[in-house]
Amino acid sequence: MDVIIFKRHCHYALIALVLINCVNLSAQEECLQTTSCSCETGTEILDLQPLSSGANPRFTVTGNYVYTYEPCVGITGGCGDEVTDVAVCQKSKQVPPAPPFVVGFQSKAKFIIDTEKNQWNLTYKNNKLTPVRTTRVMLTCVDSIEGELRIISEDKPEGEYMFELRSKYACRILITLSEGVSTGTILLIIFFVLVFCYLVGGMLFLRFVKGARGMEMMPNSEFWTDLPAAVRDGTVFVFKGFKADNTYEKI
Ligand SMILES: *[C@@H]1O[C@H](CO)[C@@H](O)[C@H](O)[C@H]1NC(C)=O
Numbered sequence: 381m382d383v384i385i386f387k388r389h390c391h392y393a394l395i396a397l398v399l400i401n402c403v404n405l406s407a408q409e410e411c412l413q414t415t416s417c418s419c420e421t422g423t424e425i426l427d428l429q430p431l432s433s434g435a436n437p438r439f440t441v442t443g444n445y446v447y448t449y450e451p452c453v454g455i456t457g458g459c460g461d462e463v464t465d466v467a468v469c470q471k472s473k474q475v476p477p478a479p480p481f482v483v484g485f486q487s488k489a490k491f492i493i494d495t496e497k498n499q500w501n502l503t504y505k506n507n508k509l510t511p512v513r514t515t516r517v518m519l520t521c522v523d524s525i526e527g528e529l530r531i532i533s534e535d536k537p538e539g540e541y542m543f544e545l546r547s548k549y550a551c552r553i554l555i556t557l558s559e560g561v562s563t564g565t566i567l568l569i570i571f572f573v574l575v576f577c578y579l580v581g582g583m584l585f586l587r588f589v590k591g592a593r594g595m596e597m598m599p600n601s602e603f604w605t606d607l608p609a610a611v612r613d614g615t616v617f618v619f620k621g622f623k624a625d626n627t628y629e630k631i
Contacts, residue, residue, distance in 0.1 A: 410493070411424075411426075411491050411493060413489075413490070413491055414427075415427075415429070415452065416451075416452060416453075416467075416486045416487070416489040417429060417431075417432065417451045417452035417489065417502070419491040419500075420555065421493075422555070422562045422563075422564050422565075423554060423555055423562070424552040424553065424554055424555060425552065425553050425555055426491075426500060426519065426549075426550065426551075426552045426553070427549065427553075428451040428452060428502075428545075428547075428549050428550070429452055429549075430549050431451050431452070431526075431527045431547060431549050432450065432451055432452035432453055436450055436453070436455065436456045437449060437450040437455045437456075437469070438450050438451060438527065439527070439529040439545075441529050441530060441531055441543070442473075443531040443534050444473075444534050444535070445470045445471060445472060445473060445534065446470075446471045446472075446473060447468060447469065447470055447471070447483070447531070447541075447543075448468070448469045448471070449467065449468050449469075449517075449529055449543070450466075450467060450486075451467070451502070451517075451545075452486075453486065454466050454467070454486050455467070455469060459471075459480045459481070459482045460479045460480040460481065460482070461479075462482045462485075465485045465486045465487050466482050466484075466485065466486065467484040467485060467486040467488075467489060467504045467515075468482070468483045468484035468504055468515045468541070469481070469482060469483070470482075470483045470541075481506075481509065481513065482506045482508075482509075482513070483504070483506055483513040483514075483515045483541050484503075484504025484505060484506060484513065484514075484515040484541075485504060485505065485506055486504075488504050488505040488506070488507070489502060489503070489504055490502070490503050490504075491503075492516075499518065499519075500519045500550075500552070501516050501517060501518050501519060502516075502517045502519060502545075503515065503516050503517070504517075509539075511538055511539035512539060513539050513540075513541070514539060514540045514541070515540075515541045515542075515543065516540070516541070516542045516543070517529075517542075517543045517544070517545050518532065518542065518543065518544045518545065519545055519547075519550040520544055520545065520546045520547075520550055521547075521548070521550045521551035521552070522546045522547065522548065522550070523548050523551065524548070525546050525547055525548060526547065526548065527545065527546075527547040527549065528545070528546045528547065529543055529544070529545050529546075530543065530544050530546075531543055532544055578599060579599065581599075582597075582598075582599025582600070583597045583598070583599065585599075586598075586599065
């Protein structure tokens, strides 16, 4: 393989890498869960912790069953045989009462974001039962309410429970630069600083050490002039499933 072809393949690899990274970044709409009841994206944070400091369990609602819900820690005393890690407990209203069921464990807490509807849910599971119990708590931001839980649906479909939590703590707080710079922002700043050093440093080096003038002062000018073609080839390369087009080798 001669040098030109080798360089072409390096360009392919580099551009494929950049494209893959871009795709990864755009698909990332998950939030980073910091505790079982708080989550943050690069720009927003939601934390239900203040709701947890009151009575334990914090919420009790009644429908076909009586449910107790504790957003951040395990319910004190557990739920039936489950002593720790209980987030949502379902108790029967029968007399004498049937044993209660855990319909969500704290350690299975997961935030689900619907970006289109701008809706955040906090979901729980109990995989130990059949059918698996799933509880979805719809988080609704209401500034004037400390915290209120209501039942949306029970056991519809079987094993699935839906609640709505209306609270001022269900409001997302925008992360501003002064409160904390996100990792993404820091990486971006480092990137631009490096680009700046590369351009200015490169130009100074080429001018004063190599005596370059005008466009020749552009660092790696050959690479940058080749870039548009390389981007095109790289894209083709990725979409063809990483099979190198061998036209260059034929030339
Ligand atoms: C959030 O919860 C509500 C009510 O439980 C449900 O209708 C909605 O589909 C859920 N959204 C997501 C993204 O899970």
